[in-house]
Amino acid sequence: MFATFWRPRLTSRTGRRIYRRKLTTVNKVALDSPAYWQNFYQHKLASRKSSFDWFVDDDEVIRLIAEQVRSLTTPSSKVLHIGCGTSILCEALHSSLDNNTTLLHTDIDETAITQAKKRLRGTLSRWHDFMLDDILSTKLGSGDWNVVVDKGVIDCFVHSGNDEALKTALGNIRSLLSPHGTLVMVTNDDMVTREGDFMRLDLMREWDVPRMKSIELVGEEMGFTCNMFMLRPRGDEN
Structure with a gap:
């Protein structure tokens, strides 16, 4: 079973309350399609928007995610950030992690990679980089990433109803992780919903949840929860 979760109520440092809409049936369409994201980032490039975050774009929350990742690493760790897009999480991880920690940001869209890399140009260490890669057919090898x-990304497959892609992605992530490696999954879904996804696809026998934190973003009209799961493959509990 999933572990008991922690749910703080957060505001940004400026006191601004944080609000982002939940996914709707409208924006569930085609989220698992590379063509969708190619068009999406081309549009963002045309509008000169250099960064975009889907359901979490508050600096304070992004910082907390990066700090959680840092807590799971040592200077010799290898961290893989999949589906990075043009998220400001790229900068947050870059700033938070040790310069000697290997940090690789990947995405399926070349425009997104180019834009994100451009923002960090001149600040990347030799161990921090970007790469074009698809988690459904990753070319990154296996077994040596401490944190993914x-x-x-997982939400794209879940909310598109693409169970086959979801199972493939999680299987590939599991193969990429080193012994006792951790998947840090930030999701728009709550604990019960995500547990249901894992049970429905018979993935509970492959993954455990030794701990989970849930960050609640409080909106003007309604509140919703963005959860941060820490997942390890079964057999890595010790």
């Missing part, structure tokens, strides 16, 4: 960070 996902903020939205």
Whole structure:
């Protein structure tokens, strides 16, 4: 079973309350399609918007995610950030992690990679880089990543109803992780919903949840929860 979770109520440092809408049936369409994201980032490039975060874009919350990732690493760790897009989480991880920690941001869209890398140009250490890669057919090898960070990739497959892609992605992530490695999954879904996804696809026998934190973002009209799961493959509980 999933572990008991922690749910603080957060505001930004400026006192501004944080609000982002939940996903709707409208924006569930085609989220698992590379063509969708190619068009999306081309549009963002045309509008000269250099960064975009899907359901969490508050600096304070992004910082907390990066700090959680840092707590799971040592200077010799290897961290893989999948589906990075043009998220400001790229900068947050870059700033938070040790310069000697290997940090690789990947995405399926070349425009997104180019834009994100451009923002960090001149500040990347030799161990921090970007790469074009698809988690469904990753070319990154296996078994040597200490932490895999996902903020939205798994949600794309879940909310598109693409169970086959979801199972493939989680299987590939599991293969990428080193012994006792951790998947940090930031999701728009709550604990019960995500547990249901894992049970429905018979993935509970492959993954455990030794701990989970849930960050609640409080909106003007309604509150919703953005959860941060720390997942390890079964057999890595010790």
